[in-house]
Amino acid sequence: MENSMFCYQCEQTVGGKGCTKMGVCGKSPEIAALQDLLIYQLEGISCYAKYIIDKGEKVDVKFSKFIEDSLFTTLTNVNFDPDTHIKLLQKSQELKDELKSKAEELNFNCDREQVTYKLSDSKSKLLEDAKLARLDRDTDEDPDVRSLKHTILYGLKGISAYGHQARFLNYTSKEVDKFYFEALAAITNPELTLTEAIELMTKTGNMSLEVMKVLDDANTTSYKNPEPTKVNVNIKKGPFIIISGHDLKDLEMLLEQTKDKGVNVYTHGEMLPAHGYPELKKYPHLVGNFGSAWQNQQREFDDIPGCILMTTNCLMRPRESYKDRIYSTNVVGWEGVEHIKTLEDGTKDFSKIIQKAIELGGFKEDQEVKEIIVGFGHEATLKNADAIVNGVKNGAIKHFFVIGGCDGAKPGRNYYTEFAQKVPEDCIILTLACGKYRFNKLEFGDINGIPRLLDIGQCNDVYSATKIALSLSDVFKCDVNKLPLSIVLSWYEQKAVADLLALLALGIKGMILGPSLPAFITPNVLQYLIENYELRPISTAEEDLKDLLENTI
Template identity: 50%
Template sequence: MLCNQCEQTANGVGCNISGVCGKKPDVAALQDLLLYALKGMSLYAAKARECGASDPELDLMLLEGLFTTVTNVDFDPARMEKEIRRTALMKEKAKALYESAFQKAKGAQAPPIAVAPAQWTPAADLAGLVAQGEAQGINTQHVNEDIRSAVEILIYGLKGMAAYADHAHIVGKTDETIFEFMHRALAATTDPTLGLMDFVGLCMECGKVNMRTMEILNEGHVELYGAPVPTPVQLGTKAGKAILVSGHDLRMLEELLKQTEGKGINIYTHGEMIPAHAYPGLKKYHHLAGNFGGAWQDQAKEFVNFPGAIIFNTNCIQRPADNYKDRLFTWGLVAWPDVKHIDGWDFSAVIAKAQELPGFPENPGQEILVGFGHHAVLGVADKVIDAVKQGAIRHFFLIGGCDGAKSGRNYYTEFAEKAPADTVILTLACGKYRFNKLEFGDIGGIPRLLDVGQCNDAYSAIRIAVALAEAFNCSVNDLPLSLILSWYEQKAVVILLTLLHLGIKNIKLGPSLPAFISPNVLNFLVENFNIGPIGNVDEDLKQCLTR
């Protein structure tokens, strides 16, 4: 086993005994094999597209397969085996599509694709699949360290983009350019003739395509639920039975809200679900009661105190403790061995479990504001611009990204606390939980802390930055804006690629730099984008304010 795709990887190098995330060696091997199988499928799918043929089933397989291998998604060997065998069938379907399309387009028999992943067939049993996967780890990506680093960045970017594209697909949004690139880019990782700059170019293109991916996801959410509006979220509890929803998927939350309406069950959000309270189409449900707990890494100590059913609808699950495992459910691609999984859209089992449990007493608590997406912020852009021109707002900080358990993340709390009173903090993703309960006040009625939303709402943050740059007739890099980002998994990788594609510089990243970035690739990022690690808060703050 060797896995280095997340920020918490062991010793800053790679997990080689068991994953810090809880991933066992057999699951790590199966995930490596699933990635290998997807490469084989994409080799054929990419060639078929060159001949004008595509298949939505292959596209969805790519999204779901890559998303399955993102950190903290699927820990269940049995489900992994099903995904691998399904991918093998899809590879054969892609091969037939390619051969048929080539014959139709060229009037000749399609040349065989001799690359190893295209010729792969699955072993007969689970143990055999694990053995196959053990032969397809990180070090097989390329012998050259720098090329391997660029390939890994591309693959992890594709995994992150697959997560966003899968969310978009669930709300009915797709784009052919996304699928074309993803198949082509994944197939390219098997090409030994490509050099370092070829993969650097693909990484930048990955960032570009991800911008479109986040855009259609935003469109899907707004079309279904309306644009987010500033909304207070209750952190206390309402009397009644309770279900806690953790993850990112808004449509799943909507379906659960529909099925629990009028049943005396209150629905609470957890982690990245807290922005759901700002959507008019979701906040209309009066039993969307509030938010419980903080970021994903605290679930083991928090969930024991939740007296209802709990369901994960996307990644961020941890090894469940026995004191709440019997009331825990998973849905979609997220899974844990021996945890009840809900297939489809019938949540009656979750509802029944909630009705068995005691629920909460009435206990109101603190309220915090969410819902400052680009629609809301740009709606008061004139006030923001005037405040900057009059000197009331000196600087903007985007402090956000993934949270995690590894030491060093208190930096983000301290940075937010020390940001001067004439500065505004934008935040997004679960990194906000480091400071979103603190009181920051306002500047002329503009809250100093603006919660933009989930990690995929980085699109909104970018829209805000671009609009401010246009208003001041300058580039984003010339704005009084500093990006102080925390990362954990592969969705953060693809957001970083999007920022780099847009030419955004001077990003501070932490709490540690990715283990999969080689020294030469890091030097490239420093020289071209001035990206660097977080350091001392006081020094970093001074540097940002004097830049």
């Protein structure tokens, strides 16, 4: 293999085929190699763990937690720090050896490479060994089975992101913890059949639903159910910290530590929905949302007089103009960026970033207030269920469109703006994740007091969208696919894969996916999805909208 790396896990992969010299995301060949080897190690660990569990023995939760954190570390735009990956690899061998001893006591016998591989001592040897773990390594495996294995792996990465967030709030799922082992062990099986791979892909979707439910419980129990809330999207005078990502506990701790210090806090990217949670919006210095979607961060953060805290993805290469004022936490990292660790008691000390923000001085004057509305989770939206149902019955509401998912810089994403703008005025748009930044500052008005644009929340709030849809199907006494509801998805990274698999596991049909199809999906797998779920790629906004309105399933 003359190429220096191979990665095709995100939508922006080079030529729609794979990044082979440098990741579009900023991932270097070195990081790609270390991540490949880390996944390889997780697969070996999982073979041991699954065997032990199948023998009726218990496996400590530290193993599933390690797998979860490691999977999340390899998700697109999360961690680009070589030292972090080497430490994770070293830890993986410690855990692997511990499970090996226990499994051998139970007569474990398996010669798969991921099981027998022993981590090398030197970095140069690690990088050489990583060739064993590349996803494009030579194999006689059926390409469609391999495609499904990679789809499952990327779904697991998305699941791990949601699981990590929930675990930080002390919410977990034993089912999901066990499934990490089951799925990763299955991926190592050279004899896995196409039927078995399809079944495992469906189960991955079910586990995605499970982990999103757990995360929803974690967030709504900790911070109460989101409620419709106006959010200022312009700036205010004074020192500030911008907090990006998804982790609400990080935001809560930052708000507590900045209280009465004269430091404003702005959300950014996927943290925007945090404003809807009563236990977070009660802080008066949570003043608004800064900027737009993740891919604009280099321009929007350029030389700003304040600090940035990255709690989860998506992190891009920091420019020198703000590298001294951006901080990471959790599994996020970039070489040379200061990392704020979690202390043994589960707390974090944000004093450095707070002091830096005060020293920088912040914005010099207020901008005119401009507000958008967030907070339409399943609880808030279903409070309007009677009005929505009556609106459908009397013809005031003709159709619902879920337009959401990941945003990105690749050309073609204006499709989603155009689609939203063309949606007729007698239709309601539900949106979630950072894809909403394509249109969430536009004016859509309302239908009999119900806003035409309902911001459901973060990417994991696909769970809210499904709960709303299933509740409406109960009211109308019909299958969810018979509702006047269409789903138009945008994808970029692996949480979107988990979301898609969750929707497929629910049997949702007729979804449109774009701006391009995943490179890891073979023509035969795509044909399976078309035949069984009527999944199809986007065309033009006008054609797709016309088709969806005329041919509601």
